[in-house]
Amino acid sequence: MTSMNLLNEISIRYPEAVSFAAGRPAEQFFELDAVHRHLDRYLDHLRTERGLTEEAARRQVLQYGRTKGIIHELIATHLATDEGIEVPAESIVVTVGCQEAMFLVLRALRRGPEDLVLAVSPTYVGLTGAALLADLPVRAVADGPDGVDLADLRRQLAAARAEGLRPRALYLVPDVANPSGASLPLELRRELLALASEEDFLLLEDNPYCVFAGEERLPSLKALDTDRRVVHLGSFAKTALPGARVGYVVADQLVADGQGGTGLFADLLGMIKSMTTVNTSPIAQAVIGGALLEHGHSLRAANTEVAALYRRNLALVLEGLARRFPPGCGVTWNEPRGGFFLVLTVPCVVDDALLERSASEYGVIWTPMSHFYPGTGGEHQLRLSVSQVDPATVDRGLDGLAALLAAQS
Amino acid sequence: MTSMNLLNEISIRYPEAVSFAAGRPAEQFFELDAVHRHLDRYLDHLRTERGLTEEAARRQVLQYGRTKGIIHELIATHLATDEGIEVPAESIVVTVGCQEAMFLVLRALRRGPEDLVLAVSPTYVGLTGAALLADLPVRAVADGPDGVDLADLRRQLAAARAEGLRPRALYLVPDVANPSGASLPLELRRELLALASEEDFLLLEDNPYCVFAGEERLPSLKALDTDRRVVHLGSFAKTALPGARVGYVVADQLVADGQGGTGLFADLLGMIKSMTTVNTSPIAQAVIGGALLEHGHSLRAANTEVAALYRRNLALVLEGLARRFPPGCGVTWNEPRGGFFLVLTVPCVVDDALLERSASEYGVIWTPMSHFYPGTGGEHQLRLSVSQVDPATVDRGLDGLAALLAAQS
Structure with missing residues (x-):
């Protein structure tokens, strides 16, 4: 920072x-009118497609609201449309930009002093900041020419465990990373997922540039994830409007719910969010929701x-x-x-x-x-x-x- | 929670x-049109009163922006108008609701395991949640019939110090508190401020119901504060729109800036905010800014x-x-x-x-x-x-x- x-x-x-x-994203296509238009579009959606009364629609956008957000279903459809990611809407938490999503995840992963997060290095500074705030140590994993060096990852996992530490996750930007620009080849994505299952850690996939990752887009880690190993972090700052400050996290893992049962990791993140920001401005969410609706849920089309x-x-x-x-x-x-x-x-x-x-x-x-x-x-x-x-x-x-x-x- | x-x-x-x-606040006066109107009003203000070009005005509302916020000057004028609080705009951090403000302050106050926060008990649950997230222990101080029991406060301070602990601050809602409804009499406010100076701790004054605190409003702690003892927490959720999720903190204290000098506590909170949410949605801030402008900076008038x-x-x-x-x-x-x-x-x-x-x-x-x-x-x-x-x-x-x-x- x-x-x-x-x-x-x-x-x-x-x-x-x-x-x-x-x-920052280019500003040439910023439109003030779009804010009004998207808001109206989202409200229309509430009235017509969701069947809310005028009073209920107004309440949804202007009153305190659901901690995990109100546009989770639209985001789920967007992820299916653009990214081939099929997840239940309930596994999505809408956040105040991707920064809050990173903080919530890292704060949840830090249960004791033995926990740490690995990060492909060079690393986005927002991740380092969120980890500092969450008191979760970060250890670097070499990126190598392909975006992540699996041999170094194995070494870091083994070294951390030999010290009695618990590497909870690896953070990376698999597509056109910030800052390196690197993208992981498809085969390496599969190997990384296999290693995450084998060695029992999560992959924190940050995906802010998704629709700008080249003409022939490779599948995201989450799209390839069959073992719920991937926590997928997203942002609308580059693909819709930075000024909305809306991001999200997909967390479909099952975790202990603290009452002897299991629940979605997303629900645990929601509980932490209730202590951080309560909920993401529904007005800001409505702006992003309207943008998604205007483009048939596709940010690829919008961009x-x-x-x-x-x-x-x-x-x-x-x-x-x-x-x-x-x-x-x-x-x-x-x-x-x-x-x-x-x-x-x-x-x-x-x-x-x-x-x-x-x-x-x-x-x-x-x-x-x-x-x-x-x-x-x-x-x-x-x-x-x-x-x-x-x-x-x-x-x-x-x-x-x-x-x-x-x-x- | x-x-x-x-x-x-x-x-x-x-x-x-x-x-x-x-x-939650009453919904009878919620207006969807007000969102559009306030947004336009704020943009007019940028163009006419602040002299921004169309491009700069658009950038201010739609692009990433200043971590400490963009409506700090309007909030400073509002505080002077409604509350008799005179503070430099630079000492204000605009936050994602008051919840983020509480988290930022508590996270900043927690420097080591010896730090703790006192809270007038019964306590607003958002404070307890933020403290849990910030790993800062909370100790209760009795409220007594007048809103805070100074004898118990002295006892708690002495007891904590005897244990080698460092009570950094006392949290309270001095006006029509949530949950108790209590309001501190004027003389008790002065005694509390004197004690804070004498015993060297901060007062975290939470003020969400400010304009609903009765016809004859008592001065807030911050309005009486001559020794920069009060960190003042505010929210527009009850006085403007919950759906904007905009709050703020006034932190005009001088603190070590980590580089051998001193800086505003607000700047330290801004640094922590950059790791939590980066900045508060400028679209949401513009909605609140427009509401303040529409009512001559007075929420009393607006409500x-x-x-x-x-x-x-x-x-x-x-x-x-x-x-x-x-x-x-x-x-x-x-x-x-x-x-x-x-x-x-x-x-x-x-x-x-x-x-x-x-x-x-x-x-x-x-x-x-x-x-x-x-x-x-x-x-x-x-x-x-x-x-x-x-x-x-x-x-x-x-x-x-x-x-x-x-x-x-």
């Missing part, structure tokens, strides 16, 4: 610099234009890099299937001081990859984000980057 | 029973009609009790200045079994006061809520209650 503050602060101090730092924009941006940056850094020059990068991010590996040390110099002298902002490692790592890497790239300034930005790197050698 | 679940469940099983259990409704309901219930339970009959109750709640003291033991019988055989629902005590307490008391009382059924409900109590003697 300190990382985000530093980047915000540098962006404010150098407003003229070209930024490849923002993880055709913006997905094309991100693809164009990614292609522009990749082409720009190829023109400036020929093979053998010591600068390399990955070529993600889609998403918001790619990673540059460079000969010099990449730290906050270099970022400061980059912004002030070379007019370009990016994110040091070291920000995304719980321990050490990424010292020669930087993250470029393409989500808010302006084609008119991308060349100026990459020229600045090339000049900065040339000056370090 | 189990208490709320039990009450919800009983309400569902006995829909015909007259309920004095709901802590004239509904405040009259609550006063009428309270009077109806008090009159109904007086008719049914003459002096000396063994049933007594308090007469709150306003608010949602009053407490009945009865000869029999009041527990969940009695509530179940009351709902099934006598057609009336209420809340056992024992739900609001962290330890033991309230075994002969029940809470009646008047916020959703229907004048047409209040007599039937009180008849049921009288018959239930008669059958126990």
Whole structure:
């Protein structure tokens, strides 16, 4: 989170610099009218398709409401439509963005001091923050070239257990990850699921860029999950509206309900949510519900234009890099299937001081990859984000980057 | 929170029973159109009074935003207008309801295993839940006839310190408390503030019913606070719209900023919020912001009609009790200045079994006061809520209650 503050602060101090730092979605398609339209659409749905009286519809959107949310059924249909994920709506908890979902899950998994969570490293800073808040230690698992290094995962599991610790779950972003841009190949997904069953831990699958993961989308871990090993975390911030702050978690695992029986993990998360935020604003949920209804529950359909924009941006940056850094020059990068991010590996040390110099002298902002490692790592890497790239300034930005790197050698 | 679940469940099983259990605000004045109108009003404010471009206004409401919120200045003006509280807007954190505010504060106060929070008992269940989530032990302080028993508070402080523990704060609702309905007299407020300075602890003042605290409102603790001893917790759930899920905390204390300097407690809470929910939905904040603007920042002005409704309901219930339970009959109750709640003291033991019988055989629902005590307490008391009382059924409900109590003697 300190990382985000530093980047915000540098962006404010150098407003003229070209930024490849923002993880925020593009704003070109933001519409204020859509908020009104989606709200009305959702209310129509309550009246006509759900048969609520005017009074009941009004109460659903304006009064205190169900802790686990009111658009869980729409989300279940969306997941079936776009992701091939078939889960009961009751296993979904609607949350205040994916951040709350991560906190609820990690807080639930921390039962004692022996619990810990593993995270594919580099790791999204929101996960690290939620774990800190939940007092749950995080241990890094190497990502390797394919997104997760299974041999290292096995080593970390064994090492933790040898210390008397209990690795409860592995957090990862299997599709066009933040920050690495990596996507797990299909076979590796299956192996990971098998390992999770064999070694008895959960997979926390974070899926914020789902519909931007390339033309030929691989099935999510949850879509492949036959053993309820996957807790699936979702967000509408990138696919609908960040300003709604609506995310969700799919938690169809069976857990002890504290009264001698078993219940859905989602219900336990709901109990923790009642102590955190009580319920997610039903007005905000209605806005997202209306967006889902407008597009037949498909965020893929809703995001055709913006997905094309991100693809164009990614292609522009990749082409720009190829023109400036020929093979053998010591600068390399990955070529993600889609998403918001790619990673540059460079000969010099990449730290906050270099970022400061980059912004002030070379007019370009990016994110040091070291920000995304719980321990050490990424010292020669930087993250470029393409989500808010302006084609008119991308060349100026990459020229600045090339000049900065040339000056370090 | 189990208490709320039990009450919800009983309400569902006995829909015909007259309920004095709901802590929810009245719904008579809920307006769907108001959501649209407030949203538009807030956007107008951004464009005209704040001078934002159309693009910047759109970004403020639809994009990710400031962690501490976007309507902090409107809230500061509201607090000055309605409450005589003068605080810098920077000391306000806008939260996902008051529940998140309580969690952020308690999580910040819990630095080690020696920390604890005191709470005037009976205590709002949301506080107990937030403390459980934050791993911060709660110890009860007796309320006494005036809302807080200072002698018991001194005893609890001394006892905790003798055990090597660190009482960080005292939580209380000084005006028409939930659940007791009690209000602290002015002189006691001053004594409490002096004690907080003398004994070096914070006062967590929860103020959800502020504008319903009677015609002659006493100054809040924060309005009397000259030593930054009071952390003031607020909610718009009862005074504007529960469905927005917007609350806030005023935290103008100076604390170590972790980098050798000092900063506002509000900034520390903002950092914790960035790990909990990132930011409160700016769409939901805009709805509340518009409501504040529509009524010249005054929730007192906005709530004239509904405040009259609550006063009428309270009077109806008090009159109904007086008719049914003459002096000396063994049933007594308090007469709150306003608010949602009053407490009945009865000869029999009041527990969940009695509530179940009351709902099934006598057609009336209420809340056992024992739900609001962290330890033991309230075994002969029940809470009646008047916020959703229907004048047409209040007599039937009180008849049921009288018959239930008669059958126990």
